[in-house]
Amino acid sequence: MTLSFIDIHAKDNNKVKHLRGLCEQANYRKKQQQTVLEGVHLIEAYLKTGKSVNAFYLTRQALENMEVQQLLDQLSGLPVYVLTESLYQDIRTLGPGIDIMAVINTPASPAEINQNSDMLVLENLQDPGNVGTLLRTAAAAGIKQIICSTGTAAIWSPRVLRAGMGAQFSLSIFEHVALDSLIPTFSLPVYATSSHAQQSLYQLDLKQPCVWLMGNEGQGISENLLQHAQGIAIPQPGGQESLNVAIAGAICLFEMVRQRLT
Structure with a gap:
């Protein structure tokens, strides 16, 4: 199964609203039980744990980046939402860099604290x-x-x-x-x-x-x-x-x- 690339141009698109809510609102993240990873290296660190990503958001320019291509080549069956440059810049929280975000489920807390450990x-x-x-x-x-x-x-x-x-x-x-x-x-x-x-x-x-x-x-x-x-x-x-x-x-x-x- 290949990745599904979906272009988004409108700021009132539901996927854009969802991404913005996760980036900006703690209550929305809590309600959705999701959060956002921004940048190639943070996403790579997450994927190394063996856990899955729900969706990617990036720009057309980011798709041409070698690191992004190598990252996406490892995956399949995920939606990749391609935002216009202006839409992405309006939502991003990171400074200048490679324009890619991943939405993940917020990890749950472990069952109990080990009181014999640091x-x-x-x-x-x-x-x-x-x-x-x-x-x-x-x-x-x-x-x-x-x-x-x-x-x-x-x-x-x-x-x-x-x-x-x-x-x-x-x-x-x-x-x-x-x-x-x-x-x-x-x-x-x-x-x-x-x-x-x-x-x-x-x-x-x-x-x-x-x-x-x-x-x-x-x-x-x-x-x-x-x-x-x-x-x-x-x-x-x-x-x-x-x-x-x-x-x-x-x-x-x-x-x-x-x-x-x-």
Whole structure:
């Protein structure tokens, strides 16, 4: 079975409306249980998991791109909607690049959390770039479980997917979790970065499984959760007030990696 190419020229076409809704509206993505992957490399990373794509949207110019041709050559039986340049540019969320999107079913959360394994917990992180960067960092550091509060940026939104660069596909992700009731049940040590903490990150023994708790960009970890965590400080000889949460997370996770490698 070959791919089916369908040209679309009208902005009020139902397929265009559907794509726009998935790109722009969190409630629509939730209702449809679908999301959008934008760009060749993110789509390739998804396909390597063995999961299927529902449909492709691209421009006529993208069809002439070698990477797109190689991607489509791997597939069959899928609709490929070819949008005019102006239609595509009006919907896209990515900067300049190869104009191709794929609609997929939003992956479901796993059945349960493994409380004996490393975890990264995100409380009310709202910047998609920070969330995506932390997902990439966790995946690189070997942490497989990500737990997100309700106020955290949607993991499967196009912007977080783009920032995560496919890290989501290798992680077990739990969203909309009530952290106030979950965190107190953990038997593993819970570490939270805090500028007021006395203990340095580099004084910790991180060779055993643990939980890393990262908080809101402006407010940090809530007081309720801090009561169930060990506050740690990242030494800053330069005297800056604080670090970006994604940078702080990377420093912590790779100090853990360093200790476990030795």
